[in-house]
Amino acid sequence: MEDQDLVNYPNMEKPTRPRKELRQGFSTGTAAAAAAQGALRELLKLPCPETVEVDLPGGGSLNVPLHYHRRSSNEGLAAVIKDAGDDPDVTNGAEIGALVRLLNSNNSGKEEIRFLAGEGVGRVTKPGLALPVGEPAINPVPRKMIRRGLEKVWHEVLPEKPMRLEVEIFVPKGEELARRTLNPRLGILGGLSILGTTGLVKPFSHAAYRATIAASLKVAQALGIRQIVFSTGGKSEKYMQALLPELPEEAFVQMGDYVRFALKTAANMKVPEITVGAFFGKAVKIAQGWGHTHASRGLADLNKLGRMTEEKTRDAKLARKVSRANTARQALEILLAAQAQPVVAAVGKRMLAALRNYAGLGPGLAAVILDFDGEPLWQGET
Numbered sequence: 206m207e208d209q210d211l212v213n214y215p216n217m218e219k220p221t222r223p224r225k226e227l228r229q230g231f232s233t234g235t236a237a238a239a240a241a242q243g244a245l246r247e248l249l250k251l252p253c254p255e256t257v258e259v260d261l262p263g264g265g266s267l268n269v270p271l272h273y274h275r276r277s278s279n280e281g282l283a284a285v286i287k288d289a290g291d292d293p294d295v296t297n298g299a300e301i302g303a304l305v306r307l308l309n310s311n312n313s314g315k316e317e318i319r320f321l322a323g324e325g326v327g328r329v330t331k332p333g334l335a336l337p338v339g340e341p342a343i344n345p346v347p348r349k350m351i352r353r354g355l356e357k358v359w360h361e362v363l364p365e366k367p368m369r370l371e372v373e374i375f376v377p378k379g380e381e382l383a384r385r386t387l388n389p390r391l392g393i394l395g396g397l398s399i400l401g402t403t404g405l406v407k408p409f410s411h412a413a414y415r416a417t418i419a420a421s422l423k424v425a426q427a428l429g430i431r432q433i434v435f436s437t438g439g440k441s442e443k444y445m446q447a448l449l450p451e452l453p454e455e456a457f458v459q460m461g462d463y464v465r466f467a468l469k470t471a472a473n474m475k476v477p478e479i480t481v482g483a484f485f486g487k488a489v490k491i492a493q494g495w496g497h498t499h500a501s502r503g504l505a506d507l508n509k510l511g512r513m514t515e516e517k518t519r520d521a522k523l524a525r526k527v528s529r530a531n532t533a534r535q536a537l538e539i540l541l542a543a544q545a546q547p548v549v550a551a552v553g554k555r556m557l558a559a560l561r562n563y564a565g566l567g568p569g570l571a572a573v574i575l576d577f578d579g580e581p582l583w584q585g586e587t
Contacts, residue, residue: 227408230290232401234347239269240303243283308369325379331392333427432478444579465496468563486533492555553583
């Protein structure tokens with residue numbers, strides 16, 4: 206995200222040696238499915254291996270080690286240590302466990318699995334997500350994975366008897382970890398979500414961040430919110446919230462570097478009004494047509510900004526200073542010292558044009574360029 210880009214990346218060149226291949230991990234859903242299998246084996250007094258095979262949604266399987274497993278009088282218990290591979294996931298290293306109990310027979314002959322949110326697993330409190338309000342935040346795909354694993358164990362010993370189980374998923378310290386996620390914003394309170402669509406975690410997953418943007422938009426849509434405010438990170442979001450205090454928290458969505466994706470997704474969902482807030486450096490990138498603005502993709506072209514400066518001010522000396530700046534932040538300081546607000550306005554207008562290109566003709570569109578203290582340098586709409 207913009208607000209966390211602390212390193213200036215050099216211009217991207219071909220690597221002189223192969224990059225280290227990043228290691229895949231497994232999702233919280235896979236961890237919960239493995240733990241549930243181990244817990245059921247304990248409940249049924251079956252031998253419990255140290256490693257459990259979990260079937261993946263897209264085919265194939267994964268062997269997941271159990272951290273511990275045991276049985277009490279009326280329940281089985283097992284836990285897994287989440288391994289996110291080389292992905293910087295807040296749940297990496299977290300314990301994810303399952304308690305499995307038998308449900309009383311209802312003589313209907315129907316199978317039933319009842320999911321419960323244990324310690325550190327959140328509960329859905331707002332509409333717009335994949336689960337109804339009030340449900341444990343165990344997403345549909347992980348529920349299918351858990352069910353499939355339990356069926357495999359159950360049918361080893363009780364193939365003729367309907368499976369009726371209560372499954373409680375827990376994550377010690379999950380509530381603390383959830384504060385470092387967007388769960389509270391999405392209305393998932395009390396802990397983490399049990400997630401995963403493939404069962405695997407690909408390092409630095411773009412798909413995961415895009416999914417979060419889409420989920421945030423769905424929550425806002427379900428709440429009837431008509432104006433969405435995109436920001437590029439936590440700090441710029443805080444400043445936009447101060448600028449637009451009349452809007453509810455759910456109206457503010459951190460798009461990170463995914464500018465094109467966020468605008469297109471919101472437009473496809475028929476969001477009536479979209480506002481984008483960004484600091485000057487990201488605004489310059491958006492104005493220059495960057496649909497994805499992460500620093501690893503390169504730096505804003507300050508030579509272009511210098512040419513724009515000369516075009517708007519007719520001051521060749523100022524334009525050279527801007528072109529030779531080390532960063533967009535330094536370029537902005539030069540422009541403000543020279544009272545060259547027309548250049549900032551020109552960046553804003555081009556930023557707004559780029560955003561319109563991504564959003565199409567449907568939604569109302571506004572943009573705000575913020576200074577580094579959170580004050581608006583420029584505001585416009587189309």
